Amino acid sequence: MQLDPDTCYSALLTRDRRFDGWFYVGVSSTGVYCRPVCAVRTPLKRNCSFYPSAAAAEQAGYRPCLRCRPELAPGHGVLDLSGQLARAAAALIDQGLTDPAGLSAVARRVGITPRHLRRIFEAEFGVSPVAYAQTQRLLLAKGLLTDTTLPMAAVADAAGFGSVRRFNHLFRTRYGLTPLGLRRTGGACGQEDRLTVSLAYRPPYAWRQMVDFLARRAVDGVERVTADRYGRAVAFAAEPGAPPVTGWIAVNHDPERHSLRLTLPPRLARHIGRIVGGVRRLFDLDARPDLIDAHLPEFAAEAPGLRIPGAFDGFEIAMRAVVGQQIGLPQARVILGRLAQRHGTSVPDAPDGLRRTLPDAATLAACTPEALRACGLTGARALSLHALALAVAEGRVALQPLAPVEPTLAALQALPGIGDWTAQVIALRGLGWPNAFPAGDLVLRKQLGLARPADMLAHAARWAPWRGYAAVHLWRRATEGETP
Incomplete structure (x- = not known):
């Protein structure tokens, strides 16, 4: 998906909710990426770069904003036929089909070869299906850490990670803090008998x-x-x-x-x-x-x-x-x-x-x-x-x-x-x-x-x-x- 920087920055200036979930902004001065509706002070345009997905922003080296929480952004509606197969694959990945079925199962479900899936997926979202899936797992875990009192092992399992050790390593590598550190910062809330x-x-x-x-x-x-x-x-x-x-x-x-x-x-x-x-x-x-x-x-x-x-x-x-x-x-x-x-x-x-x-x-x-x-x-x-x-x-x-x-x-x-x-x-x-x-x-x-x-x-x-x-x-x- 091609993004026009002028249009994206205008949407960012007005915090236009129509664009929420359709692009993310990476801010070079902070190393953080945000939704266009983020309530923090609007960064200078020269410090902004725009990405079609959270995974693309993370691949560029940005961490998710703790204020606007990119994991809460609404998804893509069906607007036209262009990219429909890629969005169908993304929806299956969001639902956890890659764990443990693998990306070949995603390609099979949407009726294309894995090679073709990689090509159209990268054109639509700016990253490979594997990178997208990893980002979705991390963002799901981030939301569970912030919104629930689930134990760390349960969070890792729910987000589709094979082990708590791998979960901790990827989380710390990508976001610069440990899962426990995020929970302490965010102050997890909720009841133990429900999420x-x-x-x-x-x-x-x-x-x-x-x-x-x-x-x-x-x-x-x-x-x-x-x-x-x-x-x-x-x-x-x-x-x-x-x-x-x-x-x-x-x-x-x-x-x-x-x-x-x-x-x-x-x-x-x-x-x-x-x-x-x-x-x-x-x-x-x-x-x-x-x-x-x-x-x-x-x-x-x-x-x-x-x-x-x-x-x-x-x-x-x-x-x-x-x-x-x-x-x-x-x-x-x-x-x-x-x-x-x-x-x-x-x-x-x-x-x-x-x-x-x-x-x-x-x-x-x-x-x-x-x-x-x-x-x-x-x-x-x-x-x-x-x-x-x-x-x-x-x-x-x-x-x-x-x-x-x-x-x-x-x-x-x-x-x-x-x-x-x-x-x-x-x-x-x-x-x-x-x-x-x-x-x-x-x-x-x-x-x-x-x-x-x-x-x-x-x-x-x-x-x-x-x-x-x-x-x-x-x-x-x-x-x-x-x-x-």
């Missing part, structure tokens, strides 16, 4: 609209949503063939810090990269409201900073979309609750009445369609859900962020009972595709006063490439009618 970390976003953030959307779709025993808190049970396979890791998470809004506060039990610390990635997708934290709202002025004044409610897990959204076909939200929630009760994973010791998770693709693929019908699904939808679960479990359909949209839509619509509406909802919320638009949605058609999907698409063309955000705004406006 809380900050996840930054670019303001504004329409928190009330987000929790309203999630609350109307919350499944009893799986999720609990209030005006100031979102909680859910989670389960995922840490390694192929291993028993699922279970636990719970809670998310609160911290508007003064332009961040969400993620709380989880300490036993999930070693999986924090994966969990943070899921929460960022669920709450669409990497969106660019400055660009999106400027493109959708007819909606933005009503709810500035509206986000697309995403997915902690892509298959979950697909399951919700199939279950919700042509029925109301209350009935869909009942069926989903039965699926969780009969086929989900039990989560012990979770707060707020969270008891079970929704089943994953492998579990439902092992069920019979008759077992799914017993949960309240019609025969046709039971066959559709089973076919979908089988396709995902066998790897024929990948429902992950930044998956290639058109091939994925085609693969979904080749399955029985999945048409354009269902596929577009999955693309919108499961894949995080901001231009998805379910033109056959009855609520959207009513809001726009149009009957034919072709007319809907023609009308929505003005909102591209943010048609998905326009759809969420229209759902928000609706006074009746329910969507998945």
Whole structure:
């Protein structure tokens, strides 16, 4: 990514939050690199150099600022096709896929060779994937040292280091102080029975609209949503063939810090990269409201900073979309609750009445369609859900962020009972595709006063490439009618 020094310095002078996470500034007079929103006195331009990633700044010899904390910067949203594969690889690295899978697994997941991955990654971020991964591990550890009371060994393990000795050596070499020294300087806070970390976003953030959307779709025993808190049970396979890791998470809004506060039990610390990635997708934290709202002025004044409610897990959204076909939200929630009760994973010791998770693709693929019908699904939808679960479990359909949209839509619509509406909802919320638009949605058609999907698409063309955000705004406006 090419950076214009004049533009970057102007953003630095004004502390423009639109650029937070899009570049970092190294200050030669201090040896520190900062986010463009750092509150310290603005350095002279001649002392500034600009970098497309924290890893690039560290490779140039700079240490992270203790004031603005680069590890809290929001990530890159999907704005165009250029660099999309590199950002997909970066997202996988952020979630810890390199530990222990290796960078070859990252290349395989994004469908390219390791050599090509290195080439496009260095063009986008200014460093190799290996250097980027090491910086992300160190920054994750820095955040845990500052925000939690985890023991050093647990911090090293959570950040993906093979040993405490290696962790201490790299931390001291890169940052000029020991992990214990940083903890003493920062004054770690928190409760011993839970971890809380900050996840930054670019303001504004329409928190009330987000929790309203999630609350109307919350499944009893799986999720609990209030005006100031979102909680859910989670389960995922840490390694192929291993028993699922279970636990719970809670998310609160911290508007003064332009961040969400993620709380989880300490036993999930070693999986924090994966969990943070899921929460960022669920709450669409990497969106660019400055660009999106400027493109959708007819909606933005009503709810500035509206986000697309995403997915902690892509298959979950697909399951919700199939279950919700042509029925109301209350009935869909009942069926989903039965699926969780009969086929989900039990989560012990979770707060707020969270008891079970929704089943994953492998579990439902092992069920019979008759077992799914017993949960309240019609025969046709039971066959559709089973076919979908089988396709995902066998790897024929990948429902992950930044998956290639058109091939994925085609693969979904080749399955029985999945048409354009269902596929577009999955693309919108499961894949995080901001231009998805379910033109056959009855609520959207009513809001726009149009009957034919072709007319809907023609009308929505003005909102591209943010048609998905326009759809969420229209759902928000609706006074009746329910969507998945």
